[in-house]
Amino acid sequence: MAYVNPSGEFTRDQRYIGTRITADGRDGYPVEPGRYRLVVSRACPWANRSIIVRRLLGLEDVLSMGIAGPTHDERSWTFDLDPGGRDPVLGIERLQEAFFARFPDYDKGITVPAIVDVPSGQVVTNDFAQITLDLSLEWTAFHRDGAPQLYPPHLRDEIDEVNDGVFRDVNNGVYRAGFAGTQDAYEKAYDRLFGRLDALSARLSSQRYLVGDTITEADVRLFTTLARFDAVYHGHFKCNRSKLAEMPTLWAYARDLFQTPGFGDTTDFDHIKRHYYEVHRDINPTGIVPKGPDLSGWLTPHGRESLGGRPFGDGTPPLPPSPAETVPPAHTPSMPLGSS
Structure with a gap:
């Protein structure tokens, strides 16, 4: 979601859902293999980051990925690439459904990448910048052998x-x-x-x-x-x-x-x-x-x-x-x- 201010400048709405999935579960969402689903669109540069990091770290078997189609309308991304137009794990047609499941009155952008809690069907976070950092720092117990350090402490x-x-x-x-x-x-x-x-x-x-x-x-x-x-x-x-x-x-x-x-x-x-x-x-x-x-x-x-x-x-x-x-x-x- 974005708007153009009176001076004609594009302004991005950066009010993302700041809930984090962490090793200690301090926000109520502990790192657990198989519990969460990363929803992306390959079209989106912000989502593409999470696809790359997930793959470099070898998290495919512990964090599943749903791929939305390349286009969307004002109601959000759709799973039109999947049979029947529904995500096979979440069972939803639109990413919007996972946002409304947690926040019925959600009025900000329905954006990718988003991570959804599979058991509840509720979105956890769509904070794209923090998502990739947390994949590096909080999911280390499940990184593949030989995974690179993408955010090393000294740098x-x-x-x-x-x-x-x-x-x-x-x-x-x-x-x-x-x-x-x-x-x-x-x-x-x-x-x-x-x-x-x-x-x-x-x-x-x-x-x-x-x-x-x-x-x-x-x-x-x-x-x-x-x-x-x-x-x-x-x-x-x-x-x-x-x-x-x-x-x-x-x-x-x-x-x-x-x-x-x-x-x-x-x-x-x-x-x-x-x-x-x-x-x-x-x-x-x-x-x-x-x-x-x-x-x-x-x-x-x-x-x-x-x-x-x-x-x-x-x-x-x-x-x-x-x-x-x-x-x-x-x-x-x-x-x-x-x-x-």
Whole structure:
């Protein structure tokens, strides 16, 4: 849920449900295998973060995942990909039902990702930023052998600092440009976006990852916006100074991550394009979805290995996704064998 303020600036409603699932259960929701269901849409960059982190940490067998379709109406995300249009675990047609089960008068955004308590059918949280951190910090008893440290203690302050700027100017910045209500508001968001992307390019010119020499939460958060940049944000949101493919350092960085297990194999370009172009009728009234861009570039060599770094540190890559969670081949370029 969002609105445009009187000066024409897009403002995101960040009143999320702050309940946390923790190892000690202090909010009434202890970490328990099989108890919760992560509801996502592959179209959504905020949800895509949780899909990536869940997979990198190997939590698939303890935290099930429901996948909503790429489009929604004013009433919320629907499970139109599932037989009968119902989530097979929760038995609901719309994510809205889980929110109303806990808060009958809920008046904020019905957003993904959301974690639902399966026994009660009630939403626990939709605080996307905290969800991925808690998967790293609170679910450690169930991490796979070889799971990476995505939020290591000695790097947290730096990760938080990088994440703050990336959220304001890039993750949310593309929306501030795309939904701006005045020329001035749009140009301010545009300038902040590309100023931050230029700074990130400079940072990444001499190091493989954003913080430290391994993949962290910071890389996950930037990647999901970069993955959508040329397909959606460049044209649909008027972020058109440069395509990602025209920014050499960021393009190589994004390809490096895309070719790393857990990133590209969770990215569904068909769902991404259908969501933005079909749902945002205020800025795309016809609902026509573009055929492009050509996705083959995502699989070209990136050369980032020369900067050193180890994607998973002392850990190992995750196993391939299960058949039920595999992105349809037509929705993504085929991943090369031995990619890492």
